[in-house]
Amino acid sequence: MSTTKVPRDSGFMLRENCPQRRIHYILNGKWTSMVLYALSHGAMRTGQLERALPGISKKMLTQTLRSVEGGGLVERKVFNVVPPRVEYSLAPLGEKFIEPLRGLYDWAASNAAALDELERNMQENTDSRLD
């Protein structure tokens, strides 16, 4: 049978398990990148982080910290003292991650206007239940 020559696209493709997809396990989380970013300014205690990210729930904070710790992005240091004291800091891997992230954040800072539009459009196009 004639093997029909399918006109192969441009060839570019982001397969299911390519790094570009998998990194979104980090980026999709509402807090992960911001926690890392916060820590890029120096080690912080749990409470400090909580206050540095207004709106974060205790649950999400610890959950996020656990995962980045498990991923080797963050170091966790526990001091055995009366009022518990735990400090988090960026591991080398995390430092590397921050560099391009900072680039993105810089872009954001320089294009607040575009972000406005984005937000607006994101919401408009999202199903939008019209009572």
Added chain:
Amino acid sequence: MSTTKVPRDSGFMLRENCPQRRIHYILNGKWTSMVLYALSHGAMRTGQLERALPGISKKMLTQTLRSVEGGGLVERKVFNVVPPRVEYSLAPLGEKFIEPLRGLYDWAASNAAALDELERNMQENTDSRLD
């Protein structure tokens, strides 16, 4: 009354509407960044994009395209021909966005191992309904 000197944290804080938070309107979306990334390799037709991102639903593709278009990140070009032809390409603003994003993706490519851990941890710590 003695104005109790609260020991002001480190001073670092990511307020509710800072750019670093707002850019996550883009990053949180499951497809947005990848669509932009795909387009950074040249203009593409709708169908091409769909195939370049296996697993994306038609709904999400158009929805995503609408929002990035509205945000001025992407240009949409319609050709008035018999079988409709629509081409998307990065707008200058989008090009700028891609640069740091590529940095992140490079990081991902160089640290697949860390991504493994991350994924695992993300899932383990997520409520985890135990039947």
Added chain:
DNA sequence: CGGGATCCTTCAGGATACTG
């Protein structure tokens, strides 16, 4: 082919209460 409109499922993530 490109894309709009619905419907439905899932699960990220917030609130709250409790422990050491």
Added chain:
DNA sequence: CAGTATCCTGAAGGATCCCG
């Protein structure tokens, strides 16, 4: 102060059908 355990809701996003 740091952390765990539930419970519950909203909304992201997939499947499907229809249209020009």
